[in-house]
Amino acid sequence: MTAMIDALKALVGPRGLVTGDDMSSYEVGARYGSGRAACVVRPSTTAEVSQVVAFCAAQGIRVVLQGANTGLVGASSPDDTGRQVVLSLARLKQTCVVDAANRSVTVPAGMLLQELNEQLEPHGLWFPIDLGANPSIGGMIAANTGGTRLVRYGDVRHNLLAIEVVLFDPPGEVARFGRALRKDNTGLDLKQLFVGTSGTGGVITQATLEAHPRPRQSATALVVPSSDDAVVALLRKLEGELGDFVSAFEGISGRAMQAAIDHVPDLRNPFAPEPVPDFSMLIELESCSSPAVTGLDLQDTLNRFLEGCFDREVTNAVIGSGAELWHLRHAISEGARGLGKIIAFDVSVPRSMIMAFCREAQALVRERYPHLIVVDFGHIADGGVHFNVAWPKDARASFDPATVQRLRDDVYALAVERYDGSYSAEHGIGPHNLAYYRKYTSPATLSIAHQVQRLLDPQALCGVVSFGPHSESA
């Protein structure tokens, strides 16, 4: 062990190696995943990453890749063996190169989303994937993050032009897949194998992304629907009448809003003195056009649209400041934690079915788990639902992993089997949900994914997950 640590230190320098108690922040995931690492190695260049991978391959040492460690499925945490090396890309922050005329940017994998956007801002550009966290670009690719504005901008996959990867096989070889081009149909698009696969294909060290014009104005409203059917009906109407501008259409259950108001300081019910509604939607429009040229006042336009929906799809609406309404929306997770221990779900269904799914899932919890509280919210426009459930501190039954397991089984079965949905909409696959991957992935997919994974990593150096039908030991 000491010899290994000395050898790695020789490759990356003393600042590049972390051991002992200093590893603790690398050993625990943001939500799930907790283990013990042999050491944490932090290369600062692609060449150093290459040397580290070559060394680990030669020694048969398993690695776990980690960016900003903000992932939610345990895919960047070491296991319990104490033998895995955490390969942190956090120091890969060399120059970011903006080609403003190409609307593209080449970014080191360790750069954070906020840092990237600071680089793009002077050019009137941004990378519009909006999340509740500040992940690294490499981690965003490995998780294929989506977020709240997917309906307008797509996910990371939609905005990825090229990657640089240090391969596991041949160990340490540096490969580039793709170019800074929007059209390049030259056979199999190999960069896709590295998107949303939790680092299992190789170590992403750099990426070229498509950037977008920054919004010049936005408009928001918090809207109460007249019925469940009115929710998606309003979305369709909005896309039909203001389709150029729709950037978010989020659903918030009454429980979720109340939890935020009750447990997060400085939040109030925006509908007061009326009570918090059973369900509401946070609608956001964005325009990247100059109001001086279009003559468009986006908030006025949204208000006019909503007036036309009153007594039809809409019964009430609050036209607040965007910052305030988004603060309320983003406070839900914290608010829910105020209720008790959270059992988090990241499911999706065809958006045409989203309200039906939510109602059926709520009824399921009411009937089978009456002591639990559903605190659901989600992304109506893309069918994503964070169907989170709180186990109250004062519940009559004390927290019980077996019950949590049954609840997970029940909710996923409903989403996947009955609504043809997904048990992992935007958080990806990690040790946390690997059992459901095996349960819900077809034999054909398991077989092909397994072969592709072994083709890219024949030694199983990446110790996070196996996409095949079984787990594998090193």
Next chain:
Amino acid sequence: MTAMIDALKALVGPRGLVTGDDMSSYEVGARYGSGRAACVVRPSTTAEVSQVVAFCAAQGIRVVLQGANTGLVGASSPDDTGRQVVLSLARLKQTCVVDAANRSVTVPAGMLLQELNEQLEPHGLWFPIDLGANPSIGGMIAANTGGTRLVRYGDVRHNLLAIEVVLFDPPGEVARFGRALRKDNTGLDLKQLFVGTSGTGGVITQATLEAHPRPRQSATALVVPSSDDAVVALLRKLEGELGDFVSAFEGISGRAMQAAIDHVPDLRNPFAPEPVPDFSMLIELESCSSPAVTGLDLQDTLNRFLEGCFDREVTNAVIGSGAELWHLRHAISEGARGLGKIIAFDVSVPRSMIMAFCREAQALVRERYPHLIVVDFGHIADGGVHFNVAWPKDARASFDPATVQRLRDDVYALAVERYDGSYSAEHGIGPHNLAYYRKYTSPATLSIAHQVQRLLDPQALCGVVSFGPHSESA
């Protein structure tokens, strides 16, 4: 041979089998590719496709997949052996299912783009990939078509939610990859292996696509830039000031416009009495919002924007009808053929470099091939250039394949080696350009692509191209 034909006929019925002279339209590609087929088999259901693939696998018969046979790289044409079976998907036209609230549509692979759009129109939706042809949906996926409106809508890959595939291994197995979901991060996204790979991964029989709100108004202008630098400068300014609406920004060289005017009936110089400009851009804005809600007159808005650019980026502009200007744009290919034999190029470069590339490539042709005429046009907004070259009927040197070969080598070397561009922007890979695939693809990519192809098709049943470093014989 007769036994094979009888066996296939038993699987697909007499209407499903074509032999003899009736095969001629299946044996010749739209631009390149020409051979002889053993027979053409036309299954009408996924089950029949499965049986045909299983039979061909058992007999070791190579197949060539064909949709509407509109591809431009020879990837749907049989070779010269007379032993390959053309598997036409043209009869796969069963019901198309629109989920308007999900903005998605499930389509049989043989349905044509125009037919799909007829199905979507009553729902206020369309599939916005715009091409000069009317391909089948399966063919569009196999080629990952892009077209003129990519800057707004992306290519097929960006709009593909799920596919149904008949696998080559296990032969005839029907697999589904993806669901009608916008967020579904559940491991390796296997449908990507079938996008832009010319049918080599398996037989796509059905697809679920994302549909978009139909435009409610559009605006067009044909604009003369003040300099080469002004071309992309104007695009940037347009995206910065009217970025919500930019749907096309096409470049037309003076030679290309003149060729269209000279050789296509009922076309005139839109700048008359001034001469055809050395270069012009066809700008299109689209809005899918209701003018009654936005108060926006898009053509007025575009005109106002262009007025602000006069004496800066713009020296002249024609505000014609969109239909007329697009007719001129789409007439270039036909017009160029009036000049002589066309040597077609489908290259791309980072759009920041597109004018520099065009000027350098034009100079190259002038110096090394003075008897040839460049008739270039392209998609400025996505960096695509159809750098077509005419060999005039009355040229002092008669048409010579060796010279054509040298010209191809020179132009591709410039695009790929000097401008980090692509030798196949949107037409994909087929026998026509396979030599350049081998030349310009990195060893790492050749190796991985080869292994993935053999994993999906171990018998090399699909006889179109090998993505590995060498060609393979059956």
